[in-house]
Amino acid sequence: MSAAMRNPAAKPEAAQGPVVAVRDLRAWYRLRLFGVDREVKAVDGITFEVRKDEIYGLAGESSSGKSTLVKTIAGAMRPPLEIVGGEIQFSFMDGTMGLNRAPADLVERVRWRHLSYVMQGSMSVLNPVRRIGTSFFDFAFRHMGLDNAGFEAAVVAHLARVNLPASVLKAYPHELSGGMRQRVTIALATICRPQFIIADEPTTALDVVVQKDVLAMFRSIQREMASSVLFVTHDMGVHAHLTDRLGIMYAGRLVEEARTPDVFARPRHPYTRHLIHSLPRIGDDRPRIGLEGTPPSLANPPSGCRFHPRCVFATERCRVEVPPMEQVAPDHRVACFEKDRVEATP
Amino acid sequence: MTGALLELDSVSKTFTRGGLFSRTQVEAVIDVSFRLEMAKPEIFSIIGESGSGKSTLARIILALQAPTRGTARFKGRDLAGLRDGADRHAFMAAVQPVFQNPFEAFNPLKRLDRYLYATCRRFAGAKDEAAMQAGADKALRQVGLSLAEVKGRYPHELSGGQLQRVAIARALASGPSLLIADEPVSMVDASLRASIVNLFRKLRDELGLSIIYITHDLATAYSISDRIIIMQKGRVVESGDARTILADPKHPYSKTLKESVLEPLAPGERPLFAR
Numbered sequence: 001m002s003a004a005m006r007n008p009a010a011k012p013e014a015a016q017g018p019v020v021a022v023r024d025l026r027a028w029y030r031l032r033l034f035g036v037d038r039e040v041k042a043v044d045g046i047t048f049e050v051r052k053d054e055i056y057g058l059a060g061e062s063s064s065g066k067s068t069l070v071k072t073i074a075g076a077m078r079p080p081l082e083i084v085g086g087e088i089q090f091s092f093m094d095g096t097m098g099l100n101r102a103p104a105d106l107v108e109r110v111r112w113r114h115l116s117y118v119m120q121g122s123m124s125v126l127n128p129v130r131r132i133g134t135s136f137f138d139f140a141f142r143h144m145g146l147d148n149a150g151f152e153a154a155v156v157a158h159l160a161r162v163n164l165p166a167s168v169l170k171a172y173p174h175e176l177s178g179g180m181r182q183r184v185t186i187a188l189a190t191i192c193r194p195q196f197i198i199a200d201e202p203t204t205a206l207d208v209v210v211q212k213d214v215l216a217m218f219r220s221i222q223r224e225m226a227s228s229v230l231f232v233t234h235d236m237g238v239h240a241h242l243t244d245r246l247g248i249m250y251a252g253r254l255v256e257e258a259r260t261p262d263v264f265a266r267p268r269h270p271y272t273r274h275l276i277h278s279l280p281r282i283g284d285d286r287p288r289i290g291l292e293g294t295p296p297s298l299a300n301p302p303s304g305c306r307f308h309p310r311c312v313f314a315t316e317r318c319r320v321e322v323p324p325m326e327q328v329a330p331d332h333r334v335a336c337f338e339k340d341r342v343e344a345t346p
Numbered sequence: 347m348t349g350a351l352l353e354l355d356s357v358s359k360t361f362t363r364g365g366l367f368s369r370t371q372v373e374a375v376i377d378v379s380f381r382l383e384m385a386k387p388e389i390f391s392i393i394g395e396s397g398s399g400k401s402t403l404a405r406i407i408l409a410l411q412a413p414t415r416g417t418a419r420f421k422g423r424d425l426a427g428l429r430d431g432a433d434r435h436a437f438m439a440a441v442q443p444v445f446q447n448p449f450e451a452f453n454p455l456k457r458l459d460r461y462l463y464a465t466c467r468r469f470a471g472a473k474d475e476a477a478m479q480a481g482a483d484k485a486l487r488q489v490g491l492s493l494a495e496v497k498g499r500y501p502h503e504l505s506g507g508q509l510q511r512v513a514i515a516r517a518l519a520s521g522p523s524l525l526i527a528d529e530p531v532s533m534v535d536a537s538l539r540a541s542i543v544n545l546f547r548k549l550r551d552e553l554g555l556s557i558i559y560i561t562h563d564l565a566t567a568y569s570i571s572d573r574i575i576i577m578q579k580g581r582v583v584e585s586g587d588a589r590t591i592l593a594d595p596k597h598p599y600s601k602t603l604k605e606s607v608l609e610p611l612a613p614g615e616r617p618l619f620a621r
Contacts, residue, residue: 061535062506178396207395208562208606212618215608219619234536237565237608241618264611271537278540279610280569282592288569290541294505 017091018049019196019228020073025086027072040299042068044252045086047325050196052091053226055219057243057260059236059275063295065252066232070200073230074117075099075107090115092195113143116189118199125185126173132184133169136191143192155191161224162187162217179210183217190221197222197229204233215242236279240264245331248272251296251306254325258332268334268343270311305336313338313345349422351384351556352407352524357416359402374402376580377416382524382558384421387550391559391567391588393603394577400560403577404526407558408443409434420524439469442517446529448509452501458509459497461516462486469520485519486512488553489545507538514545518553525549528560543570564607568592576600 024047029040042065050056060066071077073088077100088098092114099107099115119125126135136155144151156166162183173181182202189197202218203211219242222229231243239246239260247257248269256269267273278288293310296302302309308318317337325335336342359375376399382390394400405411406418409425418425420437428434445451452458459482466472466481483493489511501509510530517525527546531539543566549555561567567574571588576599583597595601611617 061537208564208608209395209602212606212608216619235608236536236610240611241608241620260617261611265613275537276610278537280540280543280565281609281612282565282568282604282607285569285589288540288543290507290539290544291537292541294508295535 018051019091020230021049021089022073023047023087023089025069025072025088026084027068027077027081028084029068029080030082030084031080038299041252041301042081042298043072044301046249046252046254047086048247048254048257050228050230052195052228053223054244055222055229055231055242057239057246058230058232058249059234059239059246060249061234061295063251063298064249065298066249067200068252069249070198070230070232072100073098074115074198075102075111090196112139112194113192114194115196115198116192116194118185118189118197118202120201120204126181128173130172131169132171132173132176135184136169136188139188140191158191159187161221178206179214182206182210182214186214186218186221190225190227193225193227195227197227199229199231201233202231203238204235211238218242236275248275251301252298253306253335255307255336256334257325258329258334262329262332266332266343268328268332268339269307269336270313270338270342271307273342273345313341349384350381350419351421352382353419354378354380354407355417355419357403357406357413357418359399359406359411360414373580375399375406375413378403378575378577378582379416380575380582380585382556384523387554387556388572389546389550389557389559389570391561391571391574392577393561393564393567393574395562395603397579398577399580400577401528404443404528404558404560408441408526409437435469439520440522441524441526442520442522444510444513444517444525444527444530447533448506448513449501449533451513452509454501456500458499458501458504458512459493461512462493462496462519465516465519481519482515485515488518488549489515490541491515505538506534507542510534510542511545514542514549518549518555523554523556525555525557526560527557529562530559531566532561532563539566546570564592564604565609576603 024045025043026045027043029042031038046069058066072083075098083100093102093110141151144154146154159166164180164183168176168184203214206214243260246260246263247254250271256272263272264276267276274291278290280288291310296306304320305318305323308314323335323337325333327333328339356377356379357375358377361372361374363370363372392400392403406413409428412426420441428437462482462485463478466478470481472478472481479493486492486496491511496512531542534542546557547570550557559571568588573586574588574591575582575585578599584591584595584600595604
């Protein structure tokens with residue numbers, strides 16, 4: 001029996017709270033080879049929350065630590081990756097700190113029932129020698145608590161929601177197109193109506209036309225179930241049209257977070273600003289400027305603000321001190337000492 | 347110089363699949379014709395989704411595959427007539443590829459400068475160590491790097507953007523007149539993408555290099571191309587001036603393609619999947 005049922009008064013409050021709250025999370029790769037310690041601080045002090053019924057976007061380039069963050073939240077860590085500090089709290093697991101420290105039987109019950117995952121390569125996710133229907137059985141049957149006939153009816157009804165015919169259950173993954181396979185993985189991830197879905201680059205491998213359909217369908221399913229989604233991609237165009245709030249990662253840290261339209265209209269961090277200004281648009285002939293310098297190494301990141309070597313606004317202070325994440329407007333946080341100058345620059 | 351640099355005359359490529367009894371034919375490229383002028387270097391984009399035949403077309407232009415019907419000519423020479431030897435060698439020096447994923451294009455255990463030296467020795471007539479180094483340095487400077495930055499480094503030591511620059515420098519080392527770039531920025535980080543795209547423009551203007559830019563990304567194609575062709579299922583459905591076509595596509599497929607591009611929000615614009 002859940003806490004909410006024992007104490008009905010607590011329920012509205014719980015519904016408004018975040019589904020996932022990440023506080024000052026540090027997840028490092030720690031290597032100890034021949035007496036040499038090497039630490040790669042892939043996630044270094046990240047705080048954010050995903051609210052009920054929203055799509056939270058996470059943007060960042062390769063080696064910014066976004067995949068490590070996702071792995072850590074999903075509890076899919078293997079050495080040398082370990083959580084060094086901070087905590088992850090789920091609304092559907094009271095009191096436990098993240099999936100990595102929860103007892104195994106609880107993890108088994110929670111995974112896929114409350115927390116599911118849409119992965120990038122649909123071809124490598126679906127078992128090539130099992131029919132789609134068998135995969136549904138493997139993933140979802142024990143969580144649904146239905147008999148065989150009821151389960152099959154539920155699966156067919158759910159497939160209709162993602163515009164797939166019931167006949168795909170008899171098909172093998174290779175018989176389906178890339179778009180259909182990605183729909184299958186989305187159907188798999190949503191069939192248990194989980195509160196929280198992690199989507200890691202789910203449409204990157206798809207063509208633009210198919211991508212648009214899949215994203216529209218993903219949004220409608222999310223809305224219907226009022227789930228919360230952590231949506232990771234480096235494609236700013238996808239973020240612009242899909243996500244409600246957007247967090248920008250750079251070198252293992254969150255540098256800016258705001259409602260998505262605000263990120264595009266009023267970026268306050270120099271990196272975000274640059275990222276948005278460098279995106280080409282059809283019908284806009286202004287030249288785009290690429291960012292100078294190279295992405296920092298996470299094994300030996302720059303001192304102070306990690307963006308300072310590539311930043312045109314950098315001052316002496318940025319080289320020494322780490323800028324804290326500060327609230328600058330409702331739902332808008334940014335980690336930059338020069339944020340007012342950035343905003344004032346056209 | 348006058349005449350055509352590259353001329354494709356109703357080129358088709360058919361692949362045959364299956365055995366004696368169940369033979370199926372896949373038409374990858376159907377009746378494609380276009381012409382790049384020697385006198386007017388340009389960035390020519392081939393746009394299409396996967397399976398539209400754009401990579402097959404690239405392989406035909408690189409003379410890695412012979413067309414089933416039609417002819418492809420480079421500087422007036424039919425590519426089907428290229429035999430191994432001096433002809434092919436000269437063709438390889440003049441037409442160079444840049445691949446999609448720089449992390450896969452380079453052997454992780456081989457130093458990057460080796461690639462540049464080998465290209466200089468084989469295609470640019472560099473006889474000794476000093477000539478190879480001079481050639482490598484010159485090519486790297488054209489892409490905004492220098493030999494000092496790359497010498498002795500392995501692929502994992504460089505970022506994706508730098509590595510793609512090295513790949514372009516390697517292609518430049520032979521002194522080509524045509525580059526075939528197949529999705530050259532799709533694996534490069536967003537913040538570095540603009541600089542690679544700008545580099546292509548600079549190579550066209552300063553070195554007089556023609557570039558065939560193959561992509562499914564309409565936005566970058568718009569920002570750098572002079573002319574484009576849009577392919578669907580092996581056929582060219584629309585071709586001409588890049589700005590005119592992308593501003594107002596006529597063919598239904600081109601329209602769908604343009605409408606499907608998810609662009610960053612302009613102020614006041616409503617997201618497509620807004621609640």
